[in-house]
Amino acid sequence: MADNTTPAIELRGLRKRYGSGDTAVDALKGVDMRIAPGEVVGLVGPSGSGKSTLLKCLGAVIDPTAGQMLLGGEAIFDEVWKVKDLRTLRRDRIGFVFQAPYLIPFLDVTDNVALLPMLAGKSNKDARRRALELLEALDVAHRAKASPSLLSGGEQQRVSIARALANNPPIILADEPTAPLDSERALGVVKILNDMAQQHQTAIIVVTHDEKIIPTFKRIYHIRDGKTYEE
Amino acid sequence: MISLAARDIAHSWSKYVFTGIGLGLLIGVTLSMAGIFRGMVDDAQVLLRNSQADVWVVQKDTQGPYAESSSLPDDVYRSILGMPGVQQAANVTYFTMQVQHQGKDIRVMVVGFKPGQPGAPPSLVAGRHVTRSHYEAVADVKAGFKLGEKIRIRRNEYTIVGLSQRTVSSGGDPMVFIPLADAQAAQFQKDNDAIVSGRERTAANPAFNRPNVPGLLEAVQMSQTTSHNVNAVLVQVRPGWDAAQVAADIQRWKHLQAYTYADMEEISVKKLIATSAKQIGLFLVILTIVSTAIVSFIIYTMTLGKIREIAVLKLIGTRNSTIAWMILQESIGLGLVGFIIGKTVSTLWAPAFPKYVLLLPLDAVLGLLVIVVVCTLASVMAIRAALKVDPAEAIGG
Ligand SMILES: Nc1ncnc2c1ncn2[C@@H]1O[C@H](COP(=O)(O)OP(=O)(O)OP(=O)(O)O)[C@@H](O)[C@H]1O
Ligand SMILES: [Mg+2]
Secondary structure (H helix, E strand, C coil), X not given: CCCCCCCCEEEEEEEEEECCHHHCEEEEEEEEEEECCCCEEEEECCCCCCHHHHHHHXXXXXXXCEEEEEECCEEEEECEECCCCHHHHHHHHEEEECCCCCCCCCCCHHHHHHHHHHHCCCCHHHHHHHHHHHHHHCCCHHHXXXXXXXXXXXXXXXXXXXXXXXXXXXXEEEECCCCCCCHXXXXXXXXXXXXXXXXXXXXXXXXXXXXXXXXXXXXEEEEECCEEEEC | CCCHXXXXXXXXXXXXXXXXXXXXXXXXXXXXXXXXXXXXXXXHHHHHHHHCCCEEEECCCCCCCCCCCCCEECCHHHHHHCCCCEEEEEEEEEEEEEEEXXXXXXXXXXXXXXXXXXXXXXXXXXXXXXXXXXXXXXEEHHHCCCCCCEEEECCEEEEEEEEECCCECCCCCEEEEEEHHHHHHHHHCCCHHHHHHHHHHHHHCCCCCCCCCCCHHHHHHHHHHCCCEECEEEEEECCCCCHHHHHHHHHHHHCCEEEEHHHHHHHHHHHHHHHHHHHHHHHHHHHHHHHHXXXXXXXXXXXXXXXXHHHHHHHCCCCHHHHHHHHHHHHHHHHHHHHHHHHHHHHHHHHHCCCCCCCCHHHHHHHHHHHHHHHHHHHHHHHHHHHHCCCHHHHCC
């Protein structure tokens, strides 16, 4: 259940400046955000407004310049990184879904999903059992042994959602996950994200331009020129 | 954890097999090159081994009988036999000539020997040893003759009664063994015109053509047309005697040159190695560099083709070491595929070479080690490129 006292994600005055001097770009100019466990929020804004930058900061692949980031109440960034191993942080606590599914072509569907639990130290058998559960829940278990390149776009995107969920992370970051899909499939993906958030109490941020899915979010953050506004 | 490298190779196996075949042919050439060098050295050594001699006695101040020509009177061996420590001493002659076989010219080394003595052909692969003292021959299988066939050496025909193997000159020419007396005659034989004109010259000389001494002219002419020379005397020393000491004694008392096995190796093998080792060694170094460049290029290109997957792997928390290990394994895997193909093809095509190709297992093991090192070095560039990949790239713009 959503817990008001400890949000899954909390951002306070988050700033990101690319470069320095004359060419410096202030992509984030003090972003505040609170997302509860199990909540799916939309993040919309024009091109260049800082959406991807925000996801990269949260995803611990670029360094914010200032501010605070808290996951489940724990400050992972407070002017500097508070966790040493960002790789493990990404592996265990953050799920990623991209615009393109970016599946690993040389692993079959099951192992694409099972790879994360394997990296986290689970046995191959346990990792695959977990992967099959998720594939089943996402209705792609019938393609479990297939090579990802043989799947349809919608199937691939569901596999990539299964992968994001594999280590049961408290948050999922999705960057335009429905962009290449038709509206029926796009709505299907959003429904899956909502179901997963409900079931696993996962907080999900969905960056989107997609007019078809924007109305489905209960809560939307608008971002413009590096600042967020809640609707 | 699953092996990412094995999965990647299985996924793009056709690419691996084709590049592996290319690399394998290159490795095959490299191994053959080493085999040709070993074969050359072995040709030189086998000549010494086959002689079954401990000491070679040759003309004074020559490096005969293989590296330089040498000529000795053929009765010298008797006095050598009488020296302390000498078990056996036998005359031998060597000369190289072209013989005809089924319309083709073949270069052979004709060896004149005494049956059962040093210099005789070693164990045969077919037929029997020479038993008559004339017109029988044992030939190396490489000369192409069959048992019962005739071989023409100068003016006489010889019947092939036995076949030997790996009996070659230091240049790799197959040997033909014939009885010593025949060989002496053949080696120093003059053609008919020369004999006729030689006889006329002798007959015109009043010193030899004396009307009151019947038979003198004929005897002199006879001695001019038959030969009493050989190229070397091969000596076996008695058990317990030092070959070097025996050689030194022969040299001192007989005013001849005597070489031990080690001396002969110095003359024929070491010099050969000194010149061709550099030649072949440089070739091997170049081939190794070329292979490194090729493997580097292939692995680098393959890695660049996987940049996006590598970014995703990093984003989801794969260690750098896991990614580096994947690339290293793929590189070494490619090398192993190449090695297996290279070893196979070099073994298959070795008999097709006109000269002896000796593929030593040790060279194969060394080659394998070099390949592992080469593939490790070759993966460095690709690994560096992979480690530079930013996981943020997976998220994109
Ligand atoms: N690596 C970078 N170096 C310098 N400037 C950057 C870098 N990445 C992004 N920017 C700038 O930061 C600002 C925000 O970029 P960002 O990619 O976050 O926008 P976005 O909202 O994701 O846009 P889009 O909808 O087009 O994907 C832009 O002005 C962009 O040019
Ligand atoms: Mg973007």
